Amino acid sequence: MSTALQWFKSSYSGSEGGECLEVATTPRSIHIRDSKTPDAAPTLRLSPTSWTAFTDSLK
Template identity: 80%
Template sequence: MSTALQWFKSTYSGSEGGECLEVAATPQHIHIRDSKHTPEDAPTLQVTPATWTAFTKFAAR
């Protein structure tokens, strides 16, 4: 049985939409998509949780 991903965007994103990233997590992957696309046609990038953690630590510097 497949469970739909629950997508979240940053609390820093404005309510106007259109220019933010959304993320969803499973135990195996962090899924990333651009909110400009509709959910049905949005290409997604999948990375491991370890890769996501390293990225967010780097970006927070």
């Protein structure tokens, strides 16, 4: 039985819309999607290790 992902936007995202990404996590993966087209767009799925490497590279 699969559970629906719980998507969230960054606390840095404003409420006026625009270009935002949404993220959902499971113990084994990080899912990323475009908030403007949540049902139509494909999602990107990363391992926690890859997500950490990505976010560390932004510092």
